Amino acid sequence: MGTRRGVAVLLLAAVLLQTLLPASEAEGLIACYLHARYKAGASSTYKKNGKPAAIQYGTGSIAGYFSEDSVTVGDLVVKDQEFIEATKEPGVTFLVAKFDGILGLGFKEISVGKAVPVWYNMVEQGLISDPVFSFWLNRHADDEGEGGEIIFGGMDPKHYVGEHTYVPVTQKGYWQFDMGDVLVGGKSTGFCAGGCAAIADSGTSLLAGPTAIITEINEKIGAAGVVSQECKTIVSQYGQQILDLLLAETQPKKVCSQLTDTWNIPKAFFHYAVIAARIVLLTSMAHFPIVHLCEHSAGIRSVVDDEPVKSNGLRTDPMCSACEMAVVWMQNQLAQNKTQDLILDYVNQLCNRLPSPMGESAVDCASLGSMPDIEFTIGGKKFALKPEEYILKVGEGAAAQCISGFTAMDIPPPRGPLWILGDVFMGPYHTVFDYGKLRVGFAKAA
Numbered sequence: 175m176g177t178r179r180g181v182a183v184l185l186l187a188a189v190l191l192q193t194l195l196p197a198s199e200a201e202g203l204i205a206c207y208l209h210a211r212y213k214a215g216a217s218s219t220y221k222k223n224g225k226p227a228a229i230q231y232g233t234g235s236i237a238g239y240f241s242e243d244s245v246t247v248g249d250l251v252v253k254d255q256e257f258i259e260a261t262k263e264p265g266v267t268f269l270v271a272k273f274d275g276i277l278g279l280g281f282k283e284i285s286v287g288k289a290v291p292v293w294y295n296m297v298e299q300g301l302i303s304d305p306v307f308s309f310w311l312n313r314h315a316d317d318e319g320e321g322g323e324i325i326f327g328g329m330d331p332k333h334y335v336g337e338h339t340y341v342p343v344t345q346k347g348y349w350q351f352d353m354g355d356v357l358v359g360g361k362s363t364g365f366c367a368g369g370c371a372a373i374a375d376s377g378t379s380l381l382a383g384p385t386a387i388i389t390e391i392n393e394k395i396g397a398a399g400v401v402s403q404e405c406k407t408i409v410s411q412y413g414q415q416i417l418d419l420l421l422a423e424t425q426p427k428k429v430c431s432q433l434t435d436t437w438n439i440p441k442a443f444f445h446y447a448v449i450a451a452r453i454v455l456l457t458s459m460a461h462f463p464i465v466h467l468c469e470h471s472a473g474i475r476s477v478v479d480d481e482p483v484k485s486n487g488l489r490t491d492p493m494c495s496a497c498e499m500a501v502v503w504m505q506n507q508l509a510q511n512k513t514q515d516l517i518l519d520y521v522n523q524l525c526n527r528l529p530s531p532m533g534e535s536a537v538d539c540a541s542l543g544s545m546p547d548i549e550f551t552i553g554g555k556k557f558a559l560k561p562e563e564y565i566l567k568v569g570e571g572a573a574a575q576c577i578s579g580f581t582a583m584d585i586p587p588p589r590g591p592l593w594i595l596g597d598v599f600m601g602p603y604h605t606v607f608d609y610g611k612l613r614v615g616f617a618k619a620a
Contacts, residue, residue, distance in 0.1 A: 209274040212241075212259055219244045219253075227258045227287055237262040245292055247277075250301045250326065256289040276377070279307065279607070284347040293326075297609065302327030305610035309376055310334070310619060313563070313601035324376075334604035338615030339553040348373040349607055351614050353593060354551030356387060358394045363387055366551070371592050374605055374614055378596030381564070382583035389582065393523065395545045395561070397535035397578040409521045417514050420504055429501050537565060539576040548580075550599070557616060563602045 214220045221242035228237040238260040245255040260275075279293050290298075297305045310333035311322040323330065341351040353372035356363050365387040382388070392398075412433060419429045507517050537545075545561035564579040579598035585591060606615035 209271075211274075212243075214241060214243075214259075217243055221254070223256065225287055229258075229286055235263075236260040240287060240289065247292070247296075247326065250296060252292055252295045252301065253299065255292055255295055256287075258286075279376075280348055281346040293609070296326060304328050306606060306608045308604065308606045309600055310604050311376070311597055311601045313597075329604070329606055333620055334617040335620045336617055338604075338606055338617040339555045339557075340606075340608070340611075340613045340615040341553045343612040343614065344371070346612075347589075348375070348592075349614050350592075351552070354554070356383075356391075356551070357549040357556065358391060359546030360549070363390060365390075366593075371590075372550075372552075372595055373592060374595045374600060374607070374616075376597065376600060376605075378594045379598070380566075380579050380581045380596050381559075381598040382581050382594040382596065384591045384593075385582040385584050388580050391548060391580050392535050392578055395537060395548075395565075395578060396541055397537045397580075409518065413518050413521060414514075416501060416504055417508075417517065420501070420508060426501050426505060535578040535580075537576045537578055539565075539567065539574050542576070550595070552616060557599075557603060559599065559602060564598055566598075 214222075223240040223242055225240040226237075227240055229235060236258070238258050240256055241259050242254055242256050245252045245257065278291055280291065282288075282291055282294060285291060293307065296302050304327050306328055307324060307326045308329035309322065309324055310330065312320055323333065344350050344352055350371055350373045353366055353370045355367045356365055356370075365384075415433060416429060419432065420426070424432070504517060542561040542565060545565070547558045547560055548564060549556045549558045551557075559579075566577045566579055568575045568577065583594065602619055603616040604619045606617075608615065
């Protein structure tokens with residue numbers, strides 16, 4: 175950064191916009207003592223801006239102000255680049271991070287403060303001839319090996335095999351595209367048979383998706399998170415009642431309202447009720463829209479509606495949300511002629527697969543050989559992840575731990591539901607972000 179060419183290690187995030195670094199005056203932050211900081215006074219090309227800025231990330235947040243300076247990336251020097259000097263970095267995310275800042279590579283449509291991203295300025299200043307950048311992530315690098323490569327202006331043929339499969343960007347902001355069915359062990363989950371929205375993001379370590387399907391995947395690979403007795407208690411108390419009402423041909427929209435007077439679960443259990451109810455939306459979800467069923471909500475609507483419906487406040491009750499989801503799932507399972515015992519038993523199995531508070535789920539390292547491939551349909555082609563690609567192994571020998579690369583993240587409309595194909599996916603598949611043709615491409619990494 176600047177004329178003194180201070181060196182900073184940046185996280186390259188394909189869905190974020192801003193470039194940010196810790197400010198020199200961020201003295202009160204432990205994270206800043208552990209990372210390189212930007213020193214405006216040491217650069218003759220620094221330009222004061224001062225406009226305040228704040229960003230909330232999935233696992234952290236920052237606050238600070240905008241400044242302008244030259245940014246050097248490899249041998250490219252981007253002039254008059256707006257970036258954020260961070261003066262507040264609460265939480266542990268930036269404390270433990272190995273990177274000093276973030277280099278956002280998303281679209282300017284969601285840029286904080288309408289700042290022009292580095293990538294746009296590279297193109298506009300004529301620093302690259304082809305408006306494309308590509309990622310190769312080496313998931314098997316040792317301490318001395320090359321961890322990966324980003325190329326601005328093209329791609330390196332030695333890092334991929336065959337041709338890329340390209341899909342058009344469907345919505346500017348993130349690098350978003352349409353994704354098809356998700357398969358587990360070659361069998362369709364049906365969850366995305368009608369299409370799902372997905373983004374490719376180098377700034378996300380794992381592969382994130384809606385709770386319902388991620389829990390099903392983790393169940394199939396034997397990943398166990400927090401075993402919630404509270405979840406199982408709720409299912410045991412109200413599952414049969416919901417089934418009975420549906421079998422009695424009670425209108426779905428009235429099922430939950432008939433149960434709301436009987437809620438007697440302590441408030442501490444509500445959080446788990448919501449998660450459990452979301453989990454049980456499985457394969458037939460693609461054929462039945464999820465609707466808001468509570469009688470006192472602001473009307474029935476599909477969750478895929480673009481605009482949120484204003485509620486009178488009762489709609490947000492966690493038990494109401496749990497009941498709504500459970501009703502839809504049980505409807506679908508009854509339509510498939512599943513028995514009551516099988517339905518309730520499967521719900522209890524899913525309770526055992528609840529993720530821990532931070533979303534991570536552990537697996538038995540000795541079971542990798544029996545785990546299924548997980549496939550994602552993109553551009554009509556199936557992209558498979560093998561167990562050794564979607565399981566992260568930490569440590570060696572008896573102390574080794576294996577973590578599922580799949581984590582649940584429910585992004586609400588209008589941006590969601592949304593899949594995030596992070597490093598777990600971009601490691602096995604070389605990824606091209608084509609700004610000129612507004613498309614994203616994937617090929618087997620080499």
